[in-house]
Amino acid sequence: MTGLVEAAAADGQPAIAVTDDGLMAGVPELFRACTAHHVQPIAGCSVKVVDPPSYDRHSVRALGDVRLLAAGAAGKRWIEA
Numbered sequence: 001m002t003g004l005v006e007a008a009a010a011d012g013q014p015a016i017a018v019t020d021d022g023l024m025a026g027v028p029e030l031f032r033a034c035t036a037h038h039v040q041p042i043a044g045c046s047v048k049v050v051d052p053p054s055y056d057r058h059s060v061r062a063l064g065d066v067r068l069l070a071a072g073a074a075g076k077r078w079i080e081a
Helices: 002-010 027-037 073-080
Strands: 015-021 040-051 061-070
Touching: 002 015, 002 027, 015 027, 015 061, 027 040, 040 073, 061 073
Parallel strands: 015 040
Antiparallel strands: 040 061
């Protein structure tokens, strides 16, 4: 993650977005690297949209993926909920 953020900073990018698939495990590392290089972190999560809504993973049909991005702390809390 540090190398990715270093490259963004060297290129003059003010922010960088990173998404995880189904969870947000990489967010702490993203925030540490961005803080060190003065780049705004935008954390995200890719989630599946299914039909019908069910808790049984084997009986649902995936309609597609949606990427949720959180540019601030409130958005991050909303995605994690």
